Amino acid sequence: MRSSLESSLRQLKCHFTWNLMKGESSLEDFEDRVLNQCEFQSSDFRATVCNILAYLEHHRGQHEAALEHLRQAEDLIQQQHADHAELRSLVTWGNYAWVYYHMGQLSEAQLYLDKVKRVCEKFSSPYRIESPEMDCEEGWARLKCGGNQNERAKVCFEKALEKQPMNPEFSSGLAIATYRLDSRPPPQDPIDSLRRAIRLNPDNQFVKVLLALKLQKMNEESEAERLVEEALEKVPRETDVLRCAARFYRYKEALDQAIDLLKEASERMPPNAYLYCRIGCCYRAKVLQTLHRGEDRRYGKRARLPELIGQAVDYLKKADEANGNLYQICSFLAGLYSLAGRFEEAEYYFQKEFSKELTPAEKQMLHLRYGSFQLYEMKCEEKAIYHFTEGMKISQGGSKQREKIRTKLEKIAQARLYNNEADSVALHLLAFLQEMKSKEAWQNDADARRRLDAGKRIPSTSLAETENEK
C-alpha cells in the first residue's frame, strides 16, 4: 500500500511536489526569505501564506502545527473563494495528504487523496494531460521559436525534469534554454502588466505602489508620487504597502517620511531584521546628509549628529542581533562608531565583517574602508597599505572601488617619496600598481575582443571609423 500511495502522492500538485526549496542553501535561509524578506499583498492571500507555513512547519518536524495551518488555509479558502472552493482547495488537500503520510497516518492520507481525485474527475479536461513528454514537446516548440519564448521553454523542461530527472532529452532542452537566457536575457515590461493589473484590480494598493516604484526609476516622479499617496490614503496600515512606499520616499531622499512609514510597519509586525536594517540605513543616510550639508554651509546642523548616529547604531545593532548575515551591516556599524570617535567598537565590527563570507566586491570594499580607518583614524600607514594592497589585488571587484584604492596608494607613495626619494616601500608600491595596470589592460583587451557578438549583432567598429581614425 505504501508504495502505491507514494506514487499517487507524487502526482499531486502541491507544495510538496513543487520543488520550492530548489537551490536553497538551508531551511533557515528559505524560511527567512519567505517570512521576513518577501513583501506580499498580506491581506489578500492569507490562504497561500498558511499553506507555506504548513510546509515550513513540516520541515521543522512540527506536524501538528502544520495541520493547524492547513486548517486555517481551508477556512480562509471557504471565505475568499466561496464559488471555487473545491478547485482552490486542491493544493491544501494535497498538502494534508503529504503531512499525514509523513506522520504515518496512511488512511488519513488516502482520504485526502480521494478528495483530490473526486474534484479532479469533476474538472478534468478529456483533451489535455500533464505529462513530461508533453512538457518536452512544448519546450522544443518554444525553443524553436526563440525570442521571448525561451523563458517558457525553460520552465517546460524544468517541469519535465522534476518528473524524470535523468532524462537526456529533457536535460539537453534545459541546457539550451538556459544557454540562450544567459546570452540574451528576456526584456521584462513591468509597466504594462502593472497598469493592466491596476485596471483589473482597482482596490489593490500594493500593485499601485510597485508601479510607482517603476515610474520613479523612469523619472516620472509626479505620477509616481500621486500613486503612493493614493495607496497610503486607502490602506494606511498595511505593512507591505508601507514597506514599499518607504522605499519610494527613500529613493526620493525624503528620509523622514521613509522612517515614519517603516516604523509604522514595524509596529504592526513581529520583530523583523530587514525592517530594522532599513530604518538604521535611513538614519545613516541622514547622518551622511547632515555631514555633507554641514561641510558645505558650515552652520549649526551638525549639532544633531551624535543623536542621529545613535539612532542609526541602535537600529543596525537590533538588526544585526536578529540576523547576523545582513549585507554590510557590521561595516556600517564600524563606520558609524568611527565617526563617533569610538574606535574600539569600530575595530570590533570591522573584524566581525572580515570574519563573514564575502563576495570579491564586498571584500574589496571592506579592505578599502578598513584601510581608510587605519590611515585616517588610527594613523597606522602600514596597516592601511596592507589593506589597500589586498583590495587592489581583487580583480573581480568594482572598477570604481579599485580606482579609489589606486588613488590612495599613489598618494601614500608620493608623500613618502617627497620625504625620501629612495623610499623602498614607496618604490615597491609604484611597481605593484604598474603591474596591476598592465594586467588590467590585458584583461580589458581580452574582454573587448570577446564582446564582438556573433548573433544578429555584428562588430560595431565601422570600417570608415577605423580607417579614418587619424
Add this chain to the structure above:
Amino acid sequence: MRSSLESSLRQLKCHFTWNLMKGESSLEDFEDRVLNQCEFQSSDFRATVCNILAYLEHHRGQHEAALEHLRQAEDLIQQQHADHAELRSLVTWGNYAWVYYHMGQLSEAQLYLDKVKRVCEKFSSPYRIESPEMDCEEGWARLKCGGNQNERAKVCFEKALEKQPMNPEFSSGLAIATYRLDSRPPPQDPIDSLRRAIRLNPDNQFVKVLLALKLQKMNEESEAERLVEEALEKVPRETDVLRCAARFYRYKEALDQAIDLLKEASERMPPNAYLYCRIGCCYRAKVLQTLHRGEDRRYGKRARLPELIGQAVDYLKKADEANGNLYQICSFLAGLYSLAGRFEEAEYYFQKEFSKELTPAEKQMLHLRYGSFQLYEMKCEEKAIYHFTEGMKISQGGSKQREKIRTKLEKIAQARLYNNEADSVALHLLAFLQEMKSKEAWQNDADARRRLDAGKRIPSTSLAETENEK
C-alpha cells in the same frame, strides 16, 4: 456542433493554443526567426520542426502544405519515439484537429480530437488537473518563496491568463512577478546544465559546442577548443554545429577557420541571409586585421586588401538582398566601398542605412561614421560637423561613441581656432559641447542617486570612506 468543437479544440495542448506568436510584430519576422535565425539540433528534432512548419503554413493559408508537414511529423515520431509514439503524437494530432477545423472539415477535426482523448484517458493522472486556478495557486506559492522561484511564478500566471485573460487575480500575480524579474533578473547557470546534458547525451554535439562557447567567454580556451574539435570530428556536416563552431573560431579571431565552416554550412542549407552576413563580416574582420598589421609593420600584406574587400562586399550584398533589415549591413558596405575609394557606392549605402528604423545607439553610430566619411574622404567639414553634432545630441547612445564624437568635434574646433581665434563656428561648437557636458553630469548624478538600492543591498558608500575622503 461548431461551438462545442471549438471549446474542445481550445483545450488541446498544441501549437494553436501555445500562443507562440505573442509579441511578434509580423508573421514575416516570426517566420524569419524560426526558419533562418534560431540554430537548433537539426538532426534530432525534425518532428518538432515539421509541426512548426505546419503551423506557419496554416498562417500563410496553405492548408494542404500544413497537412503534409503534419504527416511528416507523424512518420518521424513513429521512427524516433517508437516506444512513446502515442504520447509524443498528441501535439501533432492536436494540430491536425485545428487545421481541419479551419478548413471546415469538422468531422475530420472531431476524429483527431477523439484520438487525443483516447490517449489522454489512458495516461491521465487522477490526482492532477490543469486548470488556471491551480496555476494561480502555484504562482502565488512560488511568488511568496521569491528568489529563484519568480521565473516559474511568472509562467504560472501567464498560463492562467491564457485561459482567462481578464482575470484580475491572475493579472496582479503576473504584474508582481514581472516587476520582480525586472528588478532582480534571475542568474542563469548554463555551465552546470550544459555539463549535465552532455553527460546524459554523450552523442549530442550541438550542446557540446554551446558549452565550448560559454567556456570561451570564461577564458577557459583549451577545454573549449577541445570540445569544438571533438564535435566537428563527430559531425562534420551538421549545419547547426558548423554555425556555432564558426562563432567559436570567430571570437578567437581564427577567421579563416570560421569562414570555412560557415561556407560548409551554407552549402548544406537553403540560401540564408544570416549566414551570408556572417561570412561577409568575417571577411570584413580580415580586412581590418590586414589594415592594422599593414600599418604596424609596413610590409606587403596590403596587396591582398582589394581582394578581401571584394569578398566582404559580395557576401554582404547577398545578405542585404536576401533580407534588407539586417543590422548595420549597409553601413558596413558603405565603409568597405569608401575604403576601396568608391565613394558613390559608399554614399548610396550610407543613405540606405539612414532610411532605416534605427535605435538611438545605431543612429548615433551612423552619424559618427558618416561624419568621418564626410570629413576624411569627401573633405566636407560642414557636413561632418552637422552629423557629429546630431550624433552628440543622442543621449541614449553609447558612452564610448559619444566620447569619440566629442574628441572629433573638439579637434575641429581647435584647428579652426588656430587659424582664426574668433572663428564663430568653433566657438559655437565649444559652447555646444560644454552644454552637453553639464547635461550629462546632471544625468549621471540622477542615475547615481537612483542606484541606491532598497532591497537587501544597501547604499555602498561607507561612512568611514565618506568621512575620511580628504
